[in-house]
Amino acid sequence: MAAPCDKSFSNSYLLLRPEDVGLVDLFRILFSTNLEQRKFVDSSHDTEESFNQRWIIFISIIVQKLLLSMAKPMAWVGSTIELWLNLVRINGGSLGSLLLNFIRGNAVMPDKTSADFLSLIGNIDRRMDFDKKNRPGDEKYYAHLALMSSKASYENEAFLKYKVTDIWKMEFFGFYDFWNDYQEKATTQGFMLRDKNLHGDTIVVAFRGTEPFDSDSWCSDFDISWYELPGMGRMHGGFMKALGLQRNLGWPKESPAESDTPRTSHPPTAYYFIREKLRSLLQEDSHSRYIVTGHSLGGALAVLFPAILSLHEENELLDRLEGVYTFGQPRVGDGAFGKFMQKVMSDHKIEYHRFVYGNDIVPRLPYDNSSFLFKHFWKCRYYDSHYGEQILPEEPNKNYFSLRSALPMMVTAIYELMRSFTIVSMKGPEYRESTVLRILRVIGLLVPGIPAHSLMDYNNSIRLGLAYRDITIKEKDS
Numbered sequence: 001m002a003a004p005c006d007k008s009f010s011n012s013y014l015l016l017r018p019e020d021v022g023l024v025d026l027f028r029i030l031f032s033t034n035l036e037q038r039k040f041v042d043s044s045h046d047t048e049e050s051f052n053q054r055w056i057i058f059i060s061i062i063v064q065k066l067l068l069s070m071a072k073p074m075a076w077v078g079s080t081i082e083l084w085l086n087l088v089r090i091n092g093g094s095l096g097s098l099l100l101n102f103i104r105g106n107a108v109m110p111d112k113t114s115a116d117f118l119s120l121i122g123n124i125d126r127r128m129d130f131d132k133k134n135r136p137g138d139e140k141y142y143a144h145l146a147l148m149s150s151k152a153s154y155e156n157e158a159f160l161k162y163k164v165t166d167i168w169k170m171e172f173f174g175f176y177d178f179w180n181d182y183q184e185k186a187t188t189q190g191f192m193l194r195d196k197n198l199h200g201d202t203i204v205v206a207f208r209g210t211e212p213f214d215s216d217s218w219c220s221d222f223d224i225s226w227y228e229l230p231g232m233g234r235m236h237g238g239f240m241k242a243l244g245l246q247r248n249l250g251w252p253k254e255s256p257a258e259s260d261t262p263r264t265s266h267p268p269t270a271y272y273f274i275r276e277k278l279r280s281l282l283q284e285d286s287h288s289r290y291i292v293t294g295h296s297l298g299g300a301l302a303v304l305f306p307a308i309l310s311l312h313e314e315n316e317l318l319d320r321l322e323g324v325y326t327f328g329q330p331r332v333g334d335g336a337f338g339k340f341m342q343k344v345m346s347d348h349k350i351e352y353h354r355f356v357y358g359n360d361i362v363p364r365l366p367y368d369n370s371s372f373l374f375k376h377f378w379k380c381r382y383y384d385s386h387y388g389e390q391i392l393p394e395e396p397n398k399n400y401f402s403l404r405s406a407l408p409m410m411v412t413a414i415y416e417l418m419r420s421f422t423i424v425s426m427k428g429p430e431y432r433e434s435t436v437l438r439i440l441r442v443i444g445l446l447v448p449g450i451p452a453h454s455l456m457d458y459n460n461s462i463r464l465g466l467a468y469r470d471i472t473i474k475e476k477d478s
Helices: 023-028 051-069 071-090 095-104 120-124 141-152 157-167 215-222 237-243 270-284 297-311 315-319 335-347 403-419 423-427 435-443 455-464
Strands: 012-016 041-043 171-180 185-197 200-207 226-229 233-236 289-295 321-327 351-357 380-383 389-392
Touching (some): 023 051, 051 071, 051 215, 071 120, 071 215, 120 435, 120 455, 141 321, 141 351, 157 171, 171 270, 185 215, 185 237, 185 270, 200 270, 226 237, 233 335, 237 270, 237 297, 270 297, 297 315, 297 321, 315 321, 335 351
Parallel strands (some): 200 289, 289 321, 321 351
Antiparallel strands (some): 012 041, 171 185, 185 200, 226 233
16 A cells, blocks of 8 residues: 555545555446545545546556556666667668678777767657757747757767757756656756857757657556646646655645655655755856747646746746747646646736647547546647648647547648658758658557647758748637
8 A cells, every 4th residue: 555645735636556456346446436445546526426526546557457467568678778779870871781790890889878879769850959040039949949949858968968068069967867856856857057158148948858669658548647736737647746745745836845755765756846946046147048848748747837836936037037938748736727728828918828739649638528627728830741831729629539539630641651651852961761750650540649749840840831921929719
């Protein structure tokens, strides 16, 4: 049985504990409305009348149990794929050149800690340099800076330090592993940099998203636990835990006491460490500002960060926040949370840009017609497969599992697979797609929306998108 958690900071809650579930007990939730008797559910409500909501709980637990049981094999497969892709890349980029190097005895073995090692995400899209058309002061610059930072966040510290310092000519503060108090390990990653140019200093906080073969990150995504905070609405529990929610303390205003949680025992949590780092950096220059960004899970953390700042009444930090830029971000709260965040963004003049490409499955999850789960707030920048840009109150086809959308999504998946072979002739060699991405596009014929979550398409969309139109802070959802 898991240790008890503090829930006094919330009005109501639903917490799932997959580690405590038994097979018989799990199936009983489908046929009984009684939550109080379920050992793996801790809820402020004794019953749940809706079968649809109990079915979602059932699926969430099943998926998390599978992920936990497959953690080591998934990590091994991911590591093997990355090593192989890097082995081929650094030995000429083809199997023929790799074989020739082995015959000659000149084969170079990849080092996972080196600045030359790329993650799976990096191998799918190797463009790590800024688009020369986007310069400081341009209307697309912050979006491009955020995208490249979100993309780089998947790489190791040596790569980041080299790329940020030597290539981007920016100041690198560090790459960090952050503690998850519920998973009792460091499962959240991010890094920080400072962009100094004639238009002013901008600090970037970039959260890493879900790594393809990291079961802990996927568990955070599929954990549909939620907390309802006074005046804020319901927020996704898995994302809150990844950001720094304390098991025994909830969200204390100040960082947990050293006597209770010795710093030497584990790394710091993301929210408290980044908040203190920003306080220190922003004191150095009264004119500097910062942006928060991330892809996928990283985007969810980027949105929740100012929400917790507001909970703690960190108005000075909120006033210095230039914008939140997310790519392929899942939903993080309910309608009440959306209204709360609209007010926060408006009061502090924070720009929020949520980029959604095509039929990307992740921004459409989690979804439930009864509003038991989460909606989205604010307008998003949506890109179709032709890189046309629209600003919409919510992503098109907001319920991914709608049968009405199945055929259009399939047609789009076919088109995007065909386009992967022609985009170079249309747009230039920098848009060449890797074999790994083409394999994903084939998988996308069966599960449309999987390849659309790739940062390749988001990168293309920022570089090729139509005229960039700002979402003003006064704009409301229609």
